[in-house]
Amino acid sequence: MNKTSNSVYLKCKDHTVSSEQFDLLHDLELDILITSPQPKIEDLGRYYESEDYISHTDAKRNVFEKLYHVVKGVALKRKLKLINSFNTSEKTLLDVGCGTGDFLQTAKSNAWKVYGIEPDSNARNLAITKVGNSVFDSAKINELPQNSFDVITLWHVLEHLPNLNMHIANYKRLLKKDGVLIVAVPNFKSFDATYYKSVWAAFDVPRHLWHFSQTGISKLFAKHDFKVVKTLPMIFDAFYVSLLSEKYKTGKMNFIKALKVGLQSNLKAKQSKEYSSLIYIIKNE
Template identity: 50%
Template sequence: MTEKKIHLTTKDYLITKEEFSLEIDNNYDMLITKPQPKNLDKYYQTINYISHTDQAKTFIDKIYQTVKKYTLTKKIKLLNEYSKKGKSILDIGCGTGEFLALTKNQNWTSFGIEPNENARRKAKLKNIDVTANFEELNQQKFNVITLWHVLEHLPDLPNQIKKITNLLETKGTLIIAVPNFKSYDAKYYKEHWAAYDTPRHLWHFSQQSIINLFKEKNFKVIKTIPMKFDSYYVSLLSEKYKNGKQNYLKAIYRGWLSNYKAKRTTEYSSLIYVLKKE
């Protein structure tokens, strides 16, 4: 039996402080969280898990919510650029539904999947059609499917990718945003890099891994877009994990440096991938 190589060992800094290994998968050029807990729900049971709340109490919360509002308009522009003939959208892992509320206001037929009951309830208060799982969609097809920092959370990745691609119209567009473990900030912060976020993040992607995973379903990456704000936000959290306190100036510098280096390497902290079926 081939011995599995470990990239590094990190831990759940948010809730349990349990340790997890990041195992190297050379076939896909990605990392896999090991072990992968059978009961993942308990790792989301905190008011501090920001994508399941609309709160803006702390300084970091306020930064997150401010940047989120700015990026929402960018996301809508991206949708309109790559889906000119149809306007039905499925947002997988839609959280509290802000993005889908905006698409609905832009005359999109909007649906969401959100397994977290609390986040799903908040989305429904925004009059969003949201379900807990794929099965409730009854094989409905969509012009656009989006996963904004969600693919890394999905257990049984090959099966999930199959379900996602099967729900897309023949000429539809798949838009995926995920962290990039080959970015400068990931290499600098190592086990303290907040975007590892184990065990909520089960998979850790490179640019090549997204190409490899979706090539099996005959999908091609037609555009890659940097998410430049992510390096700053992730660095703020990473400084806290590394040093036990907020180092705002250091975090801002590391975030800036990550983006600066990525101008040459293209290895930004997070990336958006636009995919079409070949």
């Protein structure tokens, strides 16, 4: 990805931790947005140091967090149904960026052999209490044997990873030849993204280093001889992201307005297929 000749698509603010300003540069060749400047790898951790970073905690302190966990419960059932739909030989699963381990726990209770990668030590320790010692720090992924996994999942993780091509090449190495890679990411071509613009919560700079379109995902993975074989919507994300975006825009969570924008986004996506977030089913070519 060429970072020198890209135009500024938007300017965004970190609403969670630092209040710093960042540019989103548009790579026209790939149709991907790039957060600029990107924090150095050794500095990334400090941008996650917030009690509001909900995927690293099991807290249910307020209505928003309780609602998040209700929706997460529904999403876990759908994720399980999805991975169970594949004809796998040994049901081996690697969840990259597994957070507190709820998806791993759900899969393990349904006879999957589960492994997780989670860089945040607090979240990783919670995951270990749920599924055992098959959850590792990021460095461990390089030690896992090749062609080990029937399914590798990244649920809203790819956008957080520096050195994208290195990571994708590693998933290529770890996946069985007939295995499935599942990648879920926000879609900056969705209606809610264009509606909220710089305060769209799913830009989440600088934790999100990259911002994807459907074209961008297809081109990026094609470079590694992967092919997107199916795309699925994440319906709830439009409402969740709109609710956070309202908070960033107005200073308060306007549930009614967020519901209206989220509903409008999903209705428009029925025609355009540009849902707020998308799940990509990716296989070896």
